[in-house]
Amino acid sequence: MEKRRKVSNPLALAAMAWLVRGPMHPYELGRRLQETGMDRSIKYNRGSLYMVVEQLRKAGFVVEQETVREGQRPERTVYALTDQGRAELYDWMRELVAEPRHEYPYFGVALSLLSVLDPGEAAELLGRRLETLTAEVEETRAGMQALLDGGLLWIFQIEEKYRLTVLEAEQRFVTELIDSLRRPGHAEAWQELFRSDT
Incomplete structure (x- = not known):
């Protein structure tokens, strides 16, 4: 049975899947989605990516780890996955992979x-x-x-x-x-x- 999620946007799932590999800032998350072609399966724009990271932070799934500045670029906040976020990622993935879901195309x-x-x-x-x-x-x-x-x-x-x-x-x-x-x-x-x- 499908669970009610604190953050149910598939983009949140993709963000957590990348953050389980290590902390990064939303700009880097977006770059990884594009480099791997995941942006064909998960629609997003820069604003929606930042918004979903903020939703994950409010849900306790990610935390701000540090703020970095590279050269003349603006400061960027690096986020890390929490233990609660890791548990949510794996629980959600197991549900999606194991349980067929009726969709309405x-x-x-x-x-x-x-x-x-x-x-x-x-x-x-x-x-x-x-x-x-x-x-x-x-x-x-x-x-x-x-x-x-x-x-x-x-x-x-x-x-x-x-x-x-x-x-x-x-x-x-x-x-x-x-x-x-x-x-x-x-x-x-x-x-x-x-x-x-x-």
């Missing part, structure tokens, strides 16, 4: 209501989606290869591997759905069903 909503569209239009729109999916699959594969070529460890690409697997599964599903919509007699049965509901 927009495409699932659209599919549940697809019968309001004409079958021909639905097939045409799905064709456009398939083109976009195909481009995303190619882009994701190329990005993964570039990161590997750059020396990034495979463990930092598992979320991209998962994303690629999901994209490829959706590609197959959409292709099959388009084929179903174009089968002879399908449009008539669909329209008959829709007329019987009105």
Whole structure:
């Protein structure tokens, strides 16, 4: 069962995961998220990163360790993970990895209501989606290869591997759905069903 968290933003989880490796300031946290490609899975901006670090501090998961200044740069506060933060990180990670969670993607909503569209239009729109999916699959594969070529460890690409697997599964599903919509007699049965509901 999903637990209620003091800080439930996935960005907080990512911040704690980096801080378990050692203290750092939020700017460095952001740089690490970008270097490892995690910014594709966790959306954030500089302001939201500082905000989530402050939420973690208020929750007792991180503490200010020191303030440093490098050259002409402004002072930066370095944060360290507390024992409570470490326990929260591992508990949250174990929950997310072990327990499937029902999510509500927009495409699932659209599919549940697809019968309001004409079958021909639905097939045409799905064709456009398939083109976009195909481009995303190619882009994701190329990005993964570039990161590997750059020396990034495979463990930092598992979320991209998962994303690629999901994209490829959706590609197959959409292709099959388009084929179903174009089968002879399908449009008539669909329209008959829709007329019987009105």
